[in-house]
Amino acid sequence: MAGDKSHYEVIVVGAGVAGIYQIKRLADLGVDALVLDAAPDLGGTWYWNRYPGARFDSESYTYGYSFSKELLDEWHWKERFSGQPENLRYLNYVADKFDLRKYMQFNCKVEAAEFDEADDLWRLRIDDGRELTCRFVIMAVGLLSAPTLPRFAGMDSFKGRSFHTFHWPHQPVELAGKKVAVIGTGATAIQIIGEIADKVGELTVFQRRPNWSAPLNNSPISDTEMADIRARYDDIFETCGRTPGGFVHEPDRRGFFEVTREERLALWDRLYDEPGFGIWLSNFREIFTDPAANAEFSAYIADRIRRRVNDPAVAEKLIPRDHGFGVQRVPLETNYFEAYNRPNVHLVDISETPIERITETGLRTSAGDHAFDIIVYSTGFDAITGAYDHIDISGIGGEKLSEKWKDGPSTFLGMLVHGYPNLLMPTGPQSGSASTNFPRGIETGVNWCTALLQHMWARGYTRADPTRAAQERWTGYVAKMYAIMLLRNAKGWFTGYNSNVPGHEEGKVRHVVFNGGTPKYVAAINDVTAKGYEGIVFTPDSPASVRPLAAGVEARAG
DSSP states (O other): OOOSOSEEEEEEEOOSHHHHHHHHHHHHTTOOEEEEOSSSSSOTHHHHOOOTTOBOSSOHHHHSOOSOHHHHHHOOOOBSSOBHHHHHHHHHHHHHHTTOGGGEEOSOOEEEEEEETTTTEEEEEETTSOEEEEEEEEEOOOTTOSBOOOOOBTGGGOOSEEEEGGGOOSSOOOOTTOEEEEEOOSHHHHHHHHHHTTTSSEEEEEESSOOOOEEOOOOBOOHHHHHHHHHTHHHHHHHHHHSTTSSSOOOBOSOGGGSOHHHHHHHHHHHHHSSTTHHHHSSBGGGGTOHHHHHHHHHHHHHHHHHHOSSHHHHHHTSOSSSOTTSSOOOEESSHHHHTTSTTEEEEETTTSOEEEEOSSEEEETTEEEEOSEEEEOOOBOTTTHHHHTSEEEOGGGOBHHHHTTTOOOOBTTTBOTTOTTEEOTTOTTSSSTTSOHHHHHHHHHHHHHHHHHHHHHHTOOEEEEOHHHHHHHHHHHHHHHHTSGGGGOOSGGGTOOTTSTTOSTTOOOOOSOOSOHHHHHHHHHHHHHTTSTTEEEESSOGGGOOOOOTTHHHHHO
8 A cells, every 4th residue: 555645756546457557667667656546446447347247348368468478478368258357356466466556545536636837736635635746647547437327216216226337236146036127238238138137037128229239259268278379479469559449350451342242241150150349340341431331231230130039029129220330339248139038038118118217116117117126227437538527627727627528528649638737648538548459558558658758757847738739630630530430420438428428418429539540549649759749848848849730640640
């Protein structure tokens, strides 16, 4: 446990996957640094999300850290897509192996962060009453760490157990013989439903809009296979570095309409039966940009769903009509569609019979009352910016970051914000993390932020602040890439949509992710570095040294 000091050179907010790697880099440099986390222990998303079925949808061996060959040689991933308990063990193993806990303080929620312009310091108010100061704040908050509950009347009146999936109890929840409601059919619900359908008495799923989903096809990793993976780690991470999504799945470079319908079907049949995101990311590139190509492929997936669900009427309700396959992040599932073939599983379409209120015994739709022992709210997150909004962040002139981002975030490279000097976000809005295999994006962001700090320390700079012009240019570049992708109209967290968050409802796209792919993002941020961190104003430095972002960054990054 970190000590009782009140000032540090760097304070990292968040002890999840990003925060653990960031403090490792800082500790290696001998920097006076501290990690704060509101949770009782480290792990971030893998500490909190303990619901049944929680697991990677990235291949385990591509999710782990790549910075230590010794760590890679020691850790044996037991499953191709590892579950939450094993993932949390892994993160604890990393923290203990590199003696990182001594830099961490838990049960410490950062309530406010205010930039002190006179002293070039950040002043952090902690919920235990302390004020801490630091030169640099590094926000390693999770992309999906601000859960959102629905806004139903009567939610406090229910006499049974109820909770958001993010807050699934840490003690086992007795499901046998229970009547369980799951509200929502997003990625988390899809994992839960497939996992508990055969363990509960009755399961009723309340669906507003269905999501596309494809098989995870998980399997154990044998000792022999793990040894082979260890021998190929360099190649595996090289592949992740050159693919748009940071996964081992590379897109099919053939043109969608240059091959025959039979060839397309052969590819899709093979990918559907293979593990992981291949069905999404090893597909033809046109499914992301061409409406006709996307419609044909979506029709193929719809037919696969129909083959797996016995009741034709139920199957049709599980097929999305408002967006095509792959235009928002695709949930991967195990026995999800088969769950609806069970006599104890029921699907309620709340677009037809809306939920009117939660009652003492369950919930009421427009069609009548339902009684339950447990209600599970699988209603998503205030994604990407939500964790920032939960901290009262004030920059130069007292400007509130939550107000600045009210209509959507604007950043420089997704890692800095004009007017908030020395606030770094290795996985921030408009960075390359949210739309890629997260740990691969994390390492990219953490390494770039750490190099920026080294640059400043070596030159005695006390402040780094991107110019407004540089930030506007980057935000415009991010928006341009939305314009060419079909996801621009999707109602999902890639576009900032969440009907349970005021201001995030349907009708306005929030450009929250960089969706140009890993290679373009890495090229863009490396280009900024190579040009002497153009677009960033350093202090103390003469005004003549300001290096505005060159007008050609789009061309270089593209």
